[in-house]
Amino acid sequence: MKKELRDKIIAYNKQVAANKEKADDLLTLLGALPPGQVKNLLKDETCGAILAKYGITG
Template sequence: MKQELKEKIIAYNKAVAASKEKADDFITLLGALPPGQVKNLLKDEVCAPILEKYGITGA
């Protein structure tokens, strides 16, 4: 395998790992919020679709 290709693959894998870590951290933070705070976020027209996209509901 060429060194250039290997470096691209490693960079891509690092980026994917960083994205997964951010997503996991985000879900952990949301899980730590009191239910009332999550409900407030779900009322926001910008936040609600994002939360619902990842399965976060008011229930």
């Protein structure tokens, strides 16, 4: 395998791992919020759509 391709694959894998870690951290923070705060986020049009996209409902 060429070094350039190997480096590109490694960089991509690192980015995917970083994105997964961020998503897991945000879900952990969201889970720590009181239920009232989550309901407020769900009422917001933009936040509600994002949360619904990931299966988080009131």
